[in-house]
Amino acid sequence: MDEIAIALIGLQDLDMILSKKKNQYLKISRTLDLGGGVSKLKNDVDKLKRETLKSQLEVSKMESDITDLESKSSELQQKLYGGSITNMRELTAVEAEYNSIKNNVEEINRKRNLAKDLVSTTTEAFINLSEELKIREVEWIKDKKNLQKEKSKLGKNYNSHLKNRSQFTDKIPDKIMRDYIRLFKSNNGVAIVKVNKGICQGCLVRLPIGDLNKMKSTDHPVLCNSGRHFLTD
Ligand SMILES: [Zn+2]
CATH class of the missing domain: 1.10.287.1490 (Helix Hairpins)
Known part of the structure; x- marks a missing residue:
């Protein structure tokens, strides 16, 4: 897993906690x-x-x-x-x-x-x-x-x-950060998911070989075909 993906997953876990606490606070x-x-x-x-x-x-x-x-x-x-x-x-x-x-x-x-x-x-x-x-x-x-x-x-x-x-956001490029914020909001806190044996764990569908290759060839997370989340291995 690349550094950006690790930071995204850490951020996602933290944002989930923050979002729960915010809801409790508002309630x-x-x-x-x-x-x-x-x-x-x-x-x-x-x-x-x-x-x-x-x-x-x-x-x-x-x-x-x-x-x-x-x-x-x-x-x-x-x-x-x-x-x-x-x-x-x-x-x-x-x-x-x-x-x-x-x-x-x-x-x-x-x-x-x-x-x-x-x-x-x-x-x-x-x-x-x-x-x-x-x-x-x-x-x-x-x-x-x-x-x-x-x-x-x-x-x-x-x-x-x-x-x-900030320990997570500092490691995430602005463009990916913007997508992350948008996806986190629109998909109930799921902005990055793992790929297990070629299957996207967010959509539960097998990814095309092209997507898998794209994942391997870049050093940052790519978007799933559904456009709903980033992928990481
Ligand atoms: Zn997916």
């Missing part, structure tokens, strides 16, 4: 930025509280409507059976109004029961989520400290690895 940063989901949970709790209050208000409004209609209904009932109606037309009209109010009360009652069910459901969800929030808030104080420590440790670790990078 922790995101969790910290989002406050461990506590503020989202708070919003959800507030939303449930508002929904519960809204449904409760609807129930109250419907209950007051029912009370009004029932008092109107008993007035009509008194009229119907109190002997004050003297003609058929008035009787029919009062009966019609009475029936209409009765239907109306039934309809509002039905809606009120649905709204009451909703109040129970949202109240229960609100209580459960509030409990979860309390627990999460306490946990988050501890988690946050640990994550901050981990983040700072990862950052230092990343930087110390980064210092080792």
